[in-house]
Amino acid sequence: MKLKFIIILLLFVKLTLAQELYVCESYSEDGKPVGVSNNIKIKPYGSAFYILLDNEKPLKDKSLFLFIDKFYDGKFKPFESKKLEVEKEDTWAVTSFEFKDPGVYEIYFLNSSQKRLTTQKLEVDFEEEYKSMRTKKTNNLGNVSFTGTNKSFIFCELVINNKPKNPLSILSLTQSEGKVFVYLNNNSPFGIEKIKVKFWKIDDNDENKEKLIDTKKYKIMPEWSDLFFSYDFDNIGTYRIEIYDYNNNFISANTLEVSN
Template sequence: MKYIKTISLLFLFSIQTLSQQLFICKGYTTEGEPIDPILNKKIKAGQSATILLTFKKNEITDNIIFLYIDKITSDKSENYFSQLTRIGQNKKWIAYSFKFEDEGKYEIYYTDFNRRKLISASLIVETPISKLEHKSSEKDIFPNAQVFFCERILNHKPYGVYGTIPFRNTNGDAYVYLVNRNPFGFEIMTVKVWRRKTPISNYDEFVDSKKFEIKPNWKDTYFKYRFSKTGEYMFSFFNEKEILIKTAYITVTN
């Protein structure tokens, strides 16, 4: 088994001006790269999305620009949200997280100080997501698969398996090991990470998404993950068709 390689599958749906790009995604890296772009331009009401604008250094001359979110109906466009944003020196990207509470069609765009539109993207907000989607599912297509959170992997075996992960002792680092009785049979795996906002809530806080390249004949694979804070987490594993293959849970304590 080889250490799996993260691959970049970054897509965008936007109207581009020069080299500017506007991503609607689940998150972003410290370098301003989008994480899990929303390719179908659709999310569920009550979900948050990251609005990520990237551009070349000094391409936008104004140090103040405006973010607008307009809700579009059959006969008009009505402003739903606006936000003034200052561009820091040598900055090449801006990110803003927004929670869409209401269903409908939206246009998301930035303007310069003179209200000239720089770039835009569209988004459809659909019926609220069912709370059951974040619970353990019997639809896992690999019922015999197992997920271990551990200190290390040696010769296809997890060592130092965690029941809970002690944040202070590990700096939030752990290996996530997925093993199945039969070969996976696909080449792209997506892992999505969710967290409980409160002890009595569902796993309603989106944390991270990663895509990995694997071999169809592999029966196991692993990756290293760093938790940024304590809490109860859910890891959902999907194949390249976005079909859920396994769900696992872990708690990170102080």
């Protein structure tokens, strides 16, 4: 009887541990996480990571719900949520998320029946390099020129360790949920603390006509020679993204096609 109880207990533990949630830098084609960590370091403007659910058996569901809670005022409170479309026969699911704020997070998935599948705690902090930069003076950078053709302005699916992954010129709303990463390498320090980004929609019938649809402002470090940020598009069309410094000096621009 005691042996039977132990076998049942071990089976229960195995089933309980079958589902695993990982925060990782990348993943393999068969859903194995790469670069797993429960203590990640981010850039001051944010860093993106993958959140991967390994179920080990078919999910038997068409939808999963990712929830990210953040710890403050003595308890975890709702911070972000996201719906994932999956196939019932899938044994794993993955999505990306850009962490911008240091802190302690609780990450978990719910199925369509609102049953919690698995939970993971995550600690987020700024990179040590950035922490030291905050104490350095930046008066000796001199004048910086943004002219020339050495800059790399890239649209991509994700940026990992300051490297753009899966560059693209056409963004699919269906496949990406409208999210794209903008990566700019200046090949020399920007020498500024803020940038201004303008988003223009090009007229479908006249490419010479543009409509300003959005403007964003970002803080950067003068020492940086590259930067990236994410943006969400809601509608199809052709868009031009322009980057300026705060004195409206042009830095760089690129065009992106957004399709269904």
